[in-house]
Amino acid sequence: MAPLPALITRENFKSFLESFDTVLTDCDGVLWHEDRLIGQAHVTLNTLQALGKKVFFVTNNSTKSRDDYVEKCGRLGFKATKEDILSSAYVLAQYLKQQGFQKKVYVMGMGGIVKELQAEGIQSTGGEPEVYDGGSLSTLMDKMKLDPDVGAVACGFDPYLSYLKVMRAASYLERPGCLFLATNTDERFPVASKGLVYPGTGCVVRCVETVAERPATVMGKPSTKMFSVIQEKNSLDPKRTLMIGDRCNTDILFGKNCGLQTLVVLSGVTTQADLEKWAASDDPEQHALLADYCLTQLDDLLAFLDPKQEQC
Amino acid sequence: MAPLPALITRENFKSFLESFDTVLTDCDGVLWHEDRLIGQAHVTLNTLQALGKKVFFVTNNSTKSRDDYVEKCGRLGFKATKEDILSSAYVLAQYLKQQGFQKKVYVMGMGGIVKELQAEGIQSTGGEPEVYDGGSLSTLMDKMKLDPDVGAVACGFDPYLSYLKVMRAASYLERPGCLFLATNTDERFPVASKGLVYPGTGCVVRCVETVAERPATVMGKPSTKMFSVIQEKNSLDPKRTLMIGDRCNTDILFGKNCGLQTLVVLSGVTTQADLEKWAASDDPEQHALLADYCLTQLDDLLAFLDPKQEQC
Structure with missing residues (x-):
């Protein structure tokens, strides 16, 4: 038995929001499904950025380059520069470069x-x-x-x-x-x-x-290599970094492997039934899949965030 | 540490030959490589048949039907009827039939x-x-x-x-x-x-x-399903049955899983270095890959068998 991820509510929202400076977010299943936005995910992230949170887009998807991702983010209403994108293809090239x-x-x-x-x-x-x-x-x-x-x-x-x-x-x-x-x-x-x-x-x-x-x-999540590449260029405090993902055996495990806070959204691979099964299990490997926080989908945060911040 | 497979020599050949009534032999890597005979494998098996040994051809290869195998065996000089052929494709069909x-x-x-x-x-x-x-x-x-x-x-x-x-x-x-x-x-x-x-x-x-x-x-080796299908139609004594193969994690493990005697030939996947590595290991899973007997290739037996028997 292990506790289920905490739901984010009006009561715990302020302490949650103040607990991190940096957000690493998975893309497919959290922000979009292929070319379709998931709800108001873009408004949510733009608001967090307006509040001073640094956002990195961290994806195992290797089909696109970072330039392609900047274009896709812009097209779907997200604010991202090339330096904000971490794809497994980019990390792979960095790894080979490091190896000489x-x-x-x-x-x-x-x-x-x-x-x-x-x-x-x-x-x-x-x-x-x-x-x-x-x-x-x-x-x-x-x-x-x-x-x-x-x-x-x-x-x-x-x-x-x-x-x-x-x-x-x-x-x-x-x-x-x-x-x-x-x-x-x-x-x-x-x-x-x-x-x-x-x-x-x-x-x-x-x-x-x-x-x-x-x-x-x-190279990709749950391997910690992606976090090492961000760490090399930015100095992040893992404890004040939030990893958001929809796939627990990659995203959430990655967050835990790197010592980050973790938030699972149920708009992709993981279901509430999965969380309940893992929480009820006696297997520590299944407990490792349980995030700190849980939301149905990312834009549930808009109930607590003020989207007007986005204009700042 | 575990003992290496015994080499078959002039000294132990007679007791070896008298210890089995039935031979199950793998095909690719033991009898042939694609369309090329391995040495005098056909003469060896024909001689064993002439001495009264029952021979089954047992293959994980699923690309051909049993009829195709009868034709291939004939073309390469082996004596086989459809009932002597056990392919993984045949066992698969039998399994579905058993399941209704x-x-x-x-x-x-x-x-x-x-x-x-x-x-x-x-x-x-x-x-x-x-x-x-x-x-x-x-x-x-x-x-x-x-x-x-x-x-x-x-x-x-x-x-x-x-x-x-x-x-x-x-x-x-x-x-x-x-x-x-x-x-x-x-x-x-x-x-x-x-x-x-x-x-x-x-x-x-x-x-x-x-x-x-x-x-x-x-369905295929090392699963015991193939032996169950032979057992259903023939009554074989596992202890008096010899499994010959070139791939220890399928052929030899299959033989051991079914309680058969086992002979590894080094004309296919397994090398002498593999055998030495497994014998030197402390891992019981590696010991399970070690056959009872070993030959460089099947027709080494012809040094001890009298090929004239083939004419009988």
Whole structure:
């Protein structure tokens, strides 16, 4: 048994608001679902910024670059500069830079990773479709040419997932010293419609890990690497930082791993039933998924915040 | 520490030969690599059959039906009838039949599974390419039609692995009561050339399991289901049955799980260095991978067997 996250009410709101200077917020499932705002999330964050809170947008999504995120934030009514955006693709490029990586990266993923690598002057290959079109696998292997300069494999969200790309990634990973990085291991996206499930990056990563017979180094939440990258450029007090997220095994665990305060919103992956199940359990790993605070969705805060502040 | 598998020598050969009546042999990596015989494996098995040993061909490979295997065995010089072949695809169909399954199966895999299901009168869908060709994922989801009759997902080896197929499989697996079966979880095929790694069925299964957030029921080795299916039609004494394989975490573990004698050949996945590492370890899970006997390759037995017996 463990306590459920505290609901934010008129009674505890003031002490809650005064307890943090910095907000790290997840994006998909908290602020938006794909291109659709979740309620008045933008007004809520703009108000917090007007009150002097520093806001960072922290996302495991690797499909977009930070420039793409600045554009998306602006389009949906959020106020964000490039320095306010932390994506797993950006952290991946920073990690390789810190390692003094000089070779080429094979990317199983989309433009976000490729662009962030380019921004750090790191060469990449892959990032485009490679589809099995029948024929014997030994013939395919005869035709496949590996790039001799590849020294790292980076897995992100890749809707072009294919057998040949997995073969290529696993083959590079046989090379001594080849780095194996993943942007995140999210199982699925917080979207469901008509009974369809939308697979996340985790399926690409687990697929390659299985063949490579070795684990990837994960850049995104719940790994603390993202917080280290923010910490390197800003000096934040973890105790006065609030992490907001909808997925407890990434967002909330990340917050706890970094010693932050945590707020779960139920507008994405996690449900009230999940929270109750974890609270009722005897398993400390399930208790670790329980945030300090809980809201149905982010703009519930507007009942207590004065949106006029937004104009300041 | 645990003892290494015993080498078969002129001294222990007679007692070894007299200790079993039945042979279960893995195929890829023991008898052949794709379409290439491993040494004189056919002469070895034919000689054992001539000496009165009953031989079953037991394979996790799900790409072919039992009829296809009879044809392949004949072409490569082995003597096998349909009843002598146990493939994971066949066991999968038998399992569904035992469960009284009446719905349709979504197949991520090749013809072997589809043909074995047909032979049991079980309907299936899937089994053909479904490739992401760009565009937004929400548009894709709008276009994707799920089959209302699907009540099971079967994962096998699938070179047409794609994001859309994983989405489809995971979506069916959200349905209450939907069965989730896998032919096997082999990580890679025992073939390597020019630094290329050849991904096995395991990568398809782990990929779907990750998104579905539930484990598949595995039909192939090391699960004992394959032995149950042979036992149902033949009465075998496990203690007088020899399992031959090249992959210890499937073949040898299967043999041990079923109480059989075990022989590892080093013509496929397992190396002498693996055996030494497992023997030196303190981990009982690694000791479980150590077979009773070891040979470099199967036809080493011909030094002790009289191939003239084959003519009998």
